[in-house]
Amino acid sequence: xxxxxxxxxxxxxxxxxxxxxxxxxxxxxxxxxxxxxxxxxxxxxxxxxxxxxxxxxxxxxxxxxxxxxxxxxxxxxxxxxxxxxxxxxxxxxxxxxxxxxxxxxxxxxxxxxxxxxxxxxxxxxxxxxxxxxxxxxxxxxxxxxxxxxxxxxxxxxxxxxxxxxxxxxxxxxxxxxxxxxxxxxxxxxxx
Amino acid sequence: xxxxxxxxxxxxxxxxxxxxxxxxxxxxxxxxxxxxxxxxxxxxxxxxxxxxxxxxxxxxxxxxxxxxxxxxxxxxxxxxxxxxxxxxxxxxxxxxxxxxxxxxxxxxxxxxxxxxxxxxxxxxxxxxxxxxxxxxxxxxxxxxxxxxxxxxxxxxxxxxxxxxxxxxxxxxxxxxxxxxxxxxxxxxxxx
Amino acid sequence: xxxxxxxxxxxxxxxxxxxxxxxxxxxxxxxxxxxxxxxxxxxxxxxxxxxxxxxxxxxxxxxxxxxxxxxxxxxxxxxxxxxxxxxxxxxxxxxxxxxxxxxxxxxxxxxxxxxxxxxxxxxxxxxxxxxxxxxxxxxxxxxxxxxxxxxxxxxxxxxxxxxxxxxxxxxxxxxxxxxxxxxxxxxxxxx
Amino acid sequence: xxxxxxxxxxxxxxxxxxxxxxxxxxxxxxxxxxxxxxxxxxxxxxxxxxxxxxxxxxxxxxxxxxxxxxxxxxxxxxxxxxxxxxxxxxxxxxxxxxxxxxxxxxxxxxxxxxxxxxxxxxxxxxxxxxxxxxxxxxxxxxxxxxxxxxxxxxxxxxxxxxxxxxxxxxxxxxxxxxxxxxxxxxxxxxx
DNA sequence: CGCTAACCGAGACGGTACGTCCCGTCTTTAC
DNA sequence: GTAAAGACGGGACGTACCGTCTCGGTTAGCG
Numbered sequence: 114x115x116x117x118x119x120x121x122x123x124x125x126x127x128x129x130x131x132x133x134x135x136x137x138x139x140x141x142x143x144x145x146x147x148x149x150x151x152x153x154x155x156x157x158x159x160x161x162x163x164x165x166x167x168x169x170x171x172x173x174x175x176x177x178x179x180x181x182x183x184x185x186x187x188x189x190x191x192x193x194x195x196x197x198x199x200x201x202x203x204x205x206x207x208x209x210x211x212x213x214x215x216x217x218x219x220x221x222x223x224x225x226x227x228x229x230x231x232x233x234x235x236x237x238x239x240x241x242x243x244x245x246x247x248x249x250x251x252x253x254x255x256x257x258x259x260x261x262x263x264x265x266x267x268x269x270x271x272x273x274x275x276x277x278x279x280x281x282x283x284x285x286x287x288x289x290x291x292x293x294x295x296x297x298x299x300x301x302x303x304x
Numbered sequence: 305x306x307x308x309x310x311x312x313x314x315x316x317x318x319x320x321x322x323x324x325x326x327x328x329x330x331x332x333x334x335x336x337x338x339x340x341x342x343x344x345x346x347x348x349x350x351x352x353x354x355x356x357x358x359x360x361x362x363x364x365x366x367x368x369x370x371x372x373x374x375x376x377x378x379x380x381x382x383x384x385x386x387x388x389x390x391x392x393x394x395x396x397x398x399x400x401x402x403x404x405x406x407x408x409x410x411x412x413x414x415x416x417x418x419x420x421x422x423x424x425x426x427x428x429x430x431x432x433x434x435x436x437x438x439x440x441x442x443x444x445x446x447x448x449x450x451x452x453x454x455x456x457x458x459x460x461x462x463x464x465x466x467x468x469x470x471x472x473x474x475x476x477x478x479x480x481x482x483x484x485x486x487x488x489x490x491x492x493x494x495x
Numbered sequence: 496x497x498x499x500x501x502x503x504x505x506x507x508x509x510x511x512x513x514x515x516x517x518x519x520x521x522x523x524x525x526x527x528x529x530x531x532x533x534x535x536x537x538x539x540x541x542x543x544x545x546x547x548x549x550x551x552x553x554x555x556x557x558x559x560x561x562x563x564x565x566x567x568x569x570x571x572x573x574x575x576x577x578x579x580x581x582x583x584x585x586x587x588x589x590x591x592x593x594x595x596x597x598x599x600x601x602x603x604x605x606x607x608x609x610x611x612x613x614x615x616x617x618x619x620x621x622x623x624x625x626x627x628x629x630x631x632x633x634x635x636x637x638x639x640x641x642x643x644x645x646x647x648x649x650x651x652x653x654x655x656x657x658x659x660x661x662x663x664x665x666x667x668x669x670x671x672x673x674x675x676x677x678x679x680x681x682x683x684x685x686x
Numbered sequence: 687x688x689x690x691x692x693x694x695x696x697x698x699x700x701x702x703x704x705x706x707x708x709x710x711x712x713x714x715x716x717x718x719x720x721x722x723x724x725x726x727x728x729x730x731x732x733x734x735x736x737x738x739x740x741x742x743x744x745x746x747x748x749x750x751x752x753x754x755x756x757x758x759x760x761x762x763x764x765x766x767x768x769x770x771x772x773x774x775x776x777x778x779x780x781x782x783x784x785x786x787x788x789x790x791x792x793x794x795x796x797x798x799x800x801x802x803x804x805x806x807x808x809x810x811x812x813x814x815x816x817x818x819x820x821x822x823x824x825x826x827x828x829x830x831x832x833x834x835x836x837x838x839x840x841x842x843x844x845x846x847x848x849x850x851x852x853x854x855x856x857x858x859x860x861x862x863x864x865x866x867x868x869x870x871x872x873x874x875x876x877x
Numbered sequence: 878c879g880c881t882a883a884c885c886g887a888g889a890c891g892g893t894a895c896g897t898c899c900c901g902t903c904t905t906t907a908c
Numbered sequence: 909g910t911a912a913a914g915a916c917g918g919g920a921c922g923t924a925c926c927g928t929c930t931c932g933g934t935t936a937g938c939g
Binding site: 122142143144145146147162217221222225226227228229230235237238241251264265266268269272273274275276277278279280282284285286293296297299300301304 | 333334335336337338362385409410412413415416417418420428431432433455456457460461463465466467468469470471472474475476477484487488491492493495
């Protein structure tokens with residue numbers, strides 16, 4: 114019958130350990146400065162084991178970053194609370210993701226990598242689209258419920274809101290704290 | 305009078321050529337992949353001349369990027385036209401800067417570098433603050449003239465607008481074209 | 496049994512090839528002008544392989560020169576012939592060693608290096624002591640057999656004879672040919 | 687008449703200082719490790735001044751070493767004392783020259799350099815011939831005076847004696863002290 | 878004296894070799 | 909058959925000198 118060979122549990126174990134180590138390394142040292150040797154050492158693994166599973170450095174980095182996307186969604190309970198509360202919750206999740214390790218250090222690196230590599234760019238776009246879809250949905254619901262003005266375009270609004278958080282976190286010295294979030298939601302979705 | 309001694313004309317000549325070459329290299333290959341050897345070759349200069357002026361790769365990159373900031377402001381003529389037109393003009397300049405070489409490739413790299421180096425971070429913050437100030441001023445003027453609703457907070461609005469352009473350019477597959485700009489200005493500054 | 500682990504056959508192969516190449520390089524260009532890059536090229540080996548086995552240029556040179564000392568002794572058959580013939584044979588071996596490559600170019604370099612480095616000095620002293628011992632022994636035997644005057648001090652005589660060959664080969668324009676050897680043996684060991 | 691311009695005293699002053707510094711440098715660091723920069727610094731002179739007078743490193747070294755030969759002969763008073771005393775005196779001068787700075791470090795370096803450069807070789811041969819001639823003359827006189835056996839060939843004997851001192855000083859761990867000199871003179875010139 | 882030509886120091890320049898670090902490939906042995 | 913260990917060829921790094929060059933400032937010796 115199905116002789117699907119179980120592919121040796123050690124393999125999967127190694128892959129996991131290496132990916133985790135790669136994320137740590139990436140968060141600490143960024144794209145440049147990322148050393149295969151350090152990753153192997155972190156993972157308690159021989160250098161050749163890394164090369165057995167990924168053909169080269171960039172492939173490992175890409176793969177490791179991809180695992181970020183599969184991390185569990187914070188899960189906002191849309192059933193209870195107002196649309197505005199949901200929006201602020203999603204934005205504060207985003208703000209925290211941009212501030213805390215390890216994602217905080219990976220997003221900028223991803224943005225940079227995206228500039229020079231089409232596959233990274235696609236990955237980044239897919240990732241952010243997925244994150245932003247929740248936000249767009251919530252805004253759409255808010256408009257439908259009459260909580261936000263009918264003139265609001267959910268797509269544009271979610272870009273403005275996400276962009277505001279990004280910009281505030283990455284390009285200014287001030288944090289995207291709850292006061293800022295309140296202000297920017299007022300500004301974009303009306304008061 | 306001021307007998308300011310010109311130290312050696314060759315020095316300034318070399319520095320300029322190297323900085324220009326470094327920006328090109330940076331735009332093409334990013335932070336990783338940046339090779340001093342290529343820069344020297346581009347600049348038509350010996351490798352040692354580069355090291356004579358900058359102690360190491362990162363210092364050269366930092367210095368070269370800094371020259372970006374000193375590039376002349378596009379200069380929007382605020383005297384004529386409506387505040388809304390000014391806002392859209394500034395945003396389209398930003399969008400173009402994020403799309404065209406060489407700045408397009410440098411900003412993402414700067415964002416990345418900022419994640420791992422405080423001095424780069426300060427540089428980036430200073431740079432974006434300077435750019436955004438023009439936008440904030442124009443919005444303030446528009447509010448004063450009654451062109452934008454009095455509820456608009458210029459500071460928050462300029463972050464939302466800049467962030468929207470950034471996000472659209474860097475994190476999505478769609479360009480920050482004039483249609484998008486119109487929409488997002490509608491959204492943030494009212495219609 | 497002895498499960499003495501052979502570490503890796505490639506290592507010994509590389510070491511041999513590099514040492515041989517280093518001796519050639521040394522003989523051709525001397526201490527100054529000795530370039531690791533040339534040695535690696537001669538040996539058909541990557542530059543880093545050289546540094547993997549020797550920490551720096553001087554260590555490689557020292558090691559390569561040491562292999563000279565392990566080269567097989569010419570092996571003079573003491574059983575047949577007179578003591579005088581043995582003496583002349585040993586001296587002509589020495590003279591030839593000082594004239595022919597590769598040793599010819601290494602001894603002067605060793606003498607020079609010995610002036611600036613104690614370990615080279617010890618090496619040189621050990622090397623020459625070993626070579627000279629055969630000569631001293633043969634002279635001692637010749638004195639015992641009554642072939643040389645009893646007033647001859649074998650130690651002093653062997654220094655005078657070896658020194659004469661060295662001096663003639665290195666410090667004068669004339670070669671230490673067989674005529675010279677005959678004369679100097681006459682002079683030192685009597686006629 | 688001849689308006690032979692005095693060639694600017696600064697030039698001669700610089701040359702002297704540089705030559706002296708070059709000898710010191712040579713004695714300290716040998717042929718390899720000889721740095722033009724160090725010489726200039728020792729001489730309190732700009733690096734370019736060195737290059738103004740000597741086209742390259744090796745020319746400076748050669749020139750500096752040549753000044754050694756012009757150093758005043760110790761001057762043995764042949765009028766008084768026996769031939770044997772004169773011989774021992776000359777040999778002890780040679781032994782001291784091979785032991786004390788700066789010559790001690792230059793001779794080995796010269797021997798080495800002679801191996802790779804014909805002009806150095808000629809220089810060395812000329813130098814040693816000049817030194818040895820005094821010795822040969824004294825031996826000849828001693829033979830003529832009946833102080834040494836008529837069988838002594840002055841040329842061969844002076845090579846054996848000089849060679850013995852060289853060998854003892856450079857190739858063994860023992861010094862060419864007065865005891866050794868006595869022994870070797872006994873051995874070569876009879877007792 | 879004051880001029881002028883030379884010599885000078887300082888140091889930028891294009892090169893080249895160094896010794897270090899890491900890459901991605903490979904070979905060997907242990908489990 | 910997979911893993912750890914690590915040798916291998918390769919190539920960029922940042923350092924140290926090389927020998928060449930350009931630059932003003934000083935200085936010797938003539939007018």
